[in-house]
Amino acid sequence: MNDTILEVHDLQFKRGNREILNIERFSLQEGETIALIGPNGAGKSTFLQVMALLLKPTRGTVAFRGVPVTSRNALAIRRRMAVVFQEPLLLNTTVYDNVATGLKLRGVPREEIKKRVGRWLELLDIAHLAGRRSHQLSGGEAQRVSLARAFALEPDVLFLDEPFSALDFPTRLSLLNELDRLLKETGITAVFVTHDFSEVPYLTDRVAVLKNGRLVKTGTFEEIFKVKPRRENYITSLYRVFESDAAG
Structure with a gap:
């Protein structure tokens, strides 16, 4: 069984009086790629930036390889991570x-x-x-x-925040396939944020669903969406499932 490389506990993030994230627990296993999905405004990018130590949580703990992140070790731990943004x-x-x-x-x-x-x-x-x-x-x-x-x-952990959403379909497809190959070859652990559920099967079979800043479900692609993961467009069925079962 893989070791836990990153874990959060009792995590809250606020902007002013508005709560953006409230996540009881989340863990990332060594060598895995997990897709972080959810509707617009769910808190996906904020959650990624908190895990990547680019934002400090209002409350709670982020731990890297079992060591809680503090002001003393945050820089050293951040240097074990890398982030790729949409732009x-x-x-x-x-x-x-x-x-x-x-x-x-x-x-x-x-x-x-x-x-x-x-x-x-x-x-x-x-x-x-x-x-x-x-x-x-x-x-x-x-x-x-x-x-x-x-x-x-x-990096030990690579965070990808909708890196291909602005690209045309052929370019996006090519980069998804290449990224999948590189992650497998290097064994780098990755968190992939996307709003396009059809991208998920290209990189991983494990999915975490965020809604209103809360983690509402984690599981395999098939468990979440009730369809077997294939490299094809699931947009219609995925949105239907997300609106009902996965986001409930």
Whole structure:
């Protein structure tokens, strides 16, 4: 049985007087990928940012490998994580320098940076773009750079916040397949936030459903949606199921 790599207990997050999250318990197992889904405004992105230590919870505990996160160890633990957002958020420099940025900030030796950047540019099929500036990239190319930057950090946990939602279907499908392959090859643990339920079978069979800031159900794809996970579009049936059973 896999070890727990990340766990939250009695988690609450508020903005002003408004409660955004109230989650009693959630755990992430070493090496797994879990899809975090729910309607707009459910708190998915906020929950991801709390787990990634980008937001501090109002109440509760986030633990990494059994160690509660505190102000003293938060930075060290955060450096074991990486986040890919919907917008690539690239610097106005070359593709190579964008991928190298996080490694430079973490003090990785120059030769190691060169090795890692080169490897991930190749694996994501963007080595030919190494000298191109970020504003010259297509949406799919920019997101490949963002993924390369995250994977180059060799994180223990990778958080992905709807990274492909702005892309056209063929580009999204290609990146989903590549991401699935890379996660399997590296064994990196991942949390994948999506509003498009048809993306779920491409990456995982475990799903967590958020509604109104609360975790209402976790389980396999088939347990949640009452259909077997296949790599095809389930939009109609999934929305019907979500509105009734899964979100109830």
